[in-house]
Amino acid sequence: MAKHSPVVGRYVTFEVDGCEYKVFYLQNGRGAPLVCQHTAGCHNHQWRGLLEDEEITRDYNVIAYDLARHGKSDPPLNKEWWKEEYRLTADHYVNFIVAFCDALELQDPIFMGSSFGGNVALQLALRKPDRFRAVIPVEAAAYAPGFFLDVWRHPHANAAQVCASGVWDLMAPQSPDRDRWLTWHYYTQGSEAFRGDLYFYSVDHDLRDSLAKIDARRCPVVMMTGTYDYLTPPDATEQTASGIPGGVYIEMEDIGHFPMSENYPVFRVYLKEALRIIREKTG
Amino acid sequence: MDIRDWAVRFSETSDADPAIGAMARYFTCTYLLDMGAAQVIVEMIDGKVYRMNIAPAPMDAYDFALRASPETWREFARAVPKPMYHGIWAASFRKDLRIEGDTLVLMQNLRNFTLQFELLRKVGVPV
Numbered sequence: 001m002a003k004h005s006p007v008v009g010r011y012v013t014f015e016v017d018g019c020e021y022k023v024f025y026l027q028n029g030r031g032a033p034l035v036c037q038h039t040a041g042c043h044n045h046q047w048r049g050l051l052e053d054e055e056i057t058r059d060y061n062v063i064a065y066d067l068a069r070h071g072k073s074d075p076p077l078n079k080e081w082w083k084e085e086y087r088l089t090a091d092h093y094v095n096f097i098v099a100f101c102d103a104l105e106l107q108d109p110i111f112m113g114s115s116f117g118g119n120v121a122l123q124l125a126l127r128k129p130d131r132f133r134a135v136i137p138v139e140a141a142a143y144a145p146g147f148f149l150d151v152w153r154h155p156h157a158n159a160a161q162v163c164a165s166g167v168w169d170l171m172a173p174q175s176p177d178r179d180r181w182l183t184w185h186y187y188t189q190g191s192e193a194f195r196g197d198l199y200f201y202s203v204d205h206d207l208r209d210s211l212a213k214i215d216a217r218r219c220p221v222v223m224m225t226g227t228y229d230y231l232t233p234p235d236a237t238e239q240t241a242s243g244i245p246g247g248v249y250i251e252m253e254d255i256g257h258f259p260m261s262e263n264y265p266v267f268r269v270y271l272k273e274a275l276r277i278i279r280e281k282t283g
Numbered sequence: 284m285d286i287r288d289w290a291v292r293f294s295e296t297s298d299a300d301p302a303i304g305a306m307a308r309y310f311t312c313t314y315l316l317d318m319g320a321a322q323v324i325v326e327m328i329d330g331k332v333y334r335m336n337i338a339p340a341p342m343d344a345y346d347f348a349l350r351a352s353p354e355t356w357r358e359f360a361r362a363v364p365k366p367m368y369h370g371i372w373a374a375s376f377r378k379d380l381r382i383e384g385d386t387l388v389l390m391q392n393l394r395n396f397t398l399q400f401e402l403l404r405k406v407g408v409p410v
Contacts, residue, residue, distance in 0.1 A: 146376065157390040165393040169370020173363050173404075228366045230373035 007051045009072075014103040016068075016096045019079060023100060024072035025065035029057030032133070033109035034275075035101060036064040037117030039139075039258060040201055041152075041163055041194025042186050043071025046114070049264025056268070060110075060275070065100055067093075069193045086196030090204045093120050094127055101131065110278060112136035112271075115231070115257055116201040119144060122221070122240070126210055129219035134278040136271075137223045139257045141236040142211055142243065148202040152195040159191035170257035172228035175266075183261045207240075216246030220281045222274040223247065226255035248277055286321050286337045289409040293325075294332040296406050303330055303395050310395040312388050315339065317350035318410040330395065347384035353410040355379055359400075360408040371400060 007028040014021060026044050028051050038046045047064035050056060066073035075081040097120065101109050111132050113121045118140025125135045152166070153159050164187035171180050187194075207214075214221060221244050225237035234251050241249035252259060252270045259267040284292075297303060303310070307330020315324050324336035324345050336343060349371065351359075355378055358368035367377040374380035382389065389396060 151387070151390050154387065154390065156387060157393075161394040162390050165397045166372065166390075168397050169373050172366075173369050228369060228373075230367055230370075230376045233367070233377065 005052060006057075007048075011072075012100070012103050014099050016099045017092055019068070019076035021068045021076060021096070022074055023065055023068065023103075025063055025100075025104075026051055027061065027063045028052065029060050029062045031059040031061055033101075033104075033106040034060040034062050035097075035106065035109045035111050036062065036260075037067065037097070037111070037113030037120065038064070038070065039115040039117060039261075040197035041070075041190035042183075043190060045071075045186055046183065046258060046261035048261075049268070050260055050271070053264075053268060056272070056275070063104065063106075063109075067197075068096065069196075070190055086193065087199040088116075088197050088204070090120070090123050090200060093200055094123050097124065098128060098131055108133040110134050110136065110275075112138060113140075114138040114260060115140070116197050116205075118223075118232075119201060119205045122207055122214070123205065125214045125216070125219045125221050125244075126207065129215055132219055133282055134220040134222065136274050136278075137221065137237075138259060139225050139229050139232050139237070140223060140240065141232040142207040142240040144205065144232050144236075145202050147231060148195065148198045150195070152198070153191060160188035163191040163194045164188045167257070170229065170231060171262040172226065172254055172256040174254045175256065175262040179262050179264070183258050186261070211240065211243035211247075212245065214244045214247070216244050216248075220278055221247045222250065222277050224250045224252055224259075224270050224274060226252040226257065226259050228254070228256035231257055248274075250274060284407055284409050286323070286409040289406065290323060290335040290337050292406045293402065294335055296402050297399050298331050300398065300402065303398050306394060307331070310392055312347075312392045312396070313345045314389070314396075315345040315348035315350075315384075316356075317348055318356040318408060319351075319353045321353075321409045323409075327392075345384065346388035347382065347386055349380060349382055351378070351380040356403075356408045356410050360403045360406075362404055364404065370397070 044064035118137035121135040121137035241247035326334040
């Protein structure tokens with residue numbers, strides 16, 4: 001029997017730094033906007049569990065977009081992008097997210113992102129504390145070196161499989177096979193963007209000397225990391241959160257670097273706690 | 284576990300694994316597992332274990348090698364490995380696993396090699 005999901009998808013076109021982007025997003029729920037960024041080289045289906053979470057979508061307007069060049073969001077329509085190597089910068093990434101929130105006229109959104117989405121959440125807290133009600137950096141750290149690798153798009157290897165299996169053990173062995181393989185499947189679809197995303201993740205993002213400038217009273221920061229994350233292990237996140245005045249750290253047991261996608265039932269327990277803390281801090 | 288028994292068990296389990304079998308064609312490479320007290324060269328051809336060399340000689344060839352302490356290999360073989368022992372990337376970033384040789388060959392076969400490596404959780408290790 002056919003069953004429709006309450007989740008709907010739309011496109012919105014806007015300009016960022018001279019780039020015209022037609023951006024695809026999924027949306028469900030009502031209330032406080034909760035804007036969700038997928039991980040590097042992936043797309044918004046990673047948030048499928050949250051988008052259909054009846055309890056959370058009762059109070060939150062969950063919006064999960066595809067960053068330009070990912071999923072159904074094309075590269076810039078007004079540029080010959082194929083003539084340049086793609087390298088995402090912190091400046092452009094921050095500008096994109098703010099422009100997206102402006103395009104949807106979102107008031108006081110909470111921003112949540114995982115991995116390179118978590119790292120940009122820290123950038124937003126630093127640069128745009130008054131545009132966001134709070135940020136939830138998931139699997140993030142002040143600095144995350146080591147993943148800007150040529151092998152992600154080496155012409156002598158199957159890049160789809162290299163990216164998908166290269167991130168396989170970022171997930172916890174306890175996470176269900178079905179969801180780990182879905183995450184693997186999503187990762188086969190974004191290999192051309194993966195390495196360029198990781199330029200931001202491992203190179204351009206470096207807040208080691210800036211954490212104390214993040215004002216978590218203006219923009220609360222609730223960081224969450226899984227115990228099976230080897231890229232930003234729990235101690236890296238804990239150290240980052242402790243460097244932010246007012247920063248909060250939550251450790252997630254038995255889950256990895258893609259918590260919302262690899263094991264949503266476990267992730268939602270921690271997410272609800274993060275949202276409770278934000279409500280407490282922001283009213 | 285005797286290394287001969289282990290080699291037979293590993294080969295049979297790998298050859299019967301449906302996820303490897305689903306994309307077996309061209310899974311062809313030769314690699315060394317260096318566990319300190321035990322070393323084995325695994326030769327794969329089209330998704331099947333063609334040969335297990337359990338007494339490698341100094342000049343025996345392979346494409347790439349995985350080297351770690353026996354303690355690390357025993358952690359790999361737990362049914363549910365502890366964090367940072369749950370894969371070759373995790374252990375090479377955070378533990379004593381070293382990946383050497385022609386790593387491009389590893390990347391060309393990464394999907395199936397990753398599945399095969401996780402079979403250690405079922406078959407154990409000979410150290």
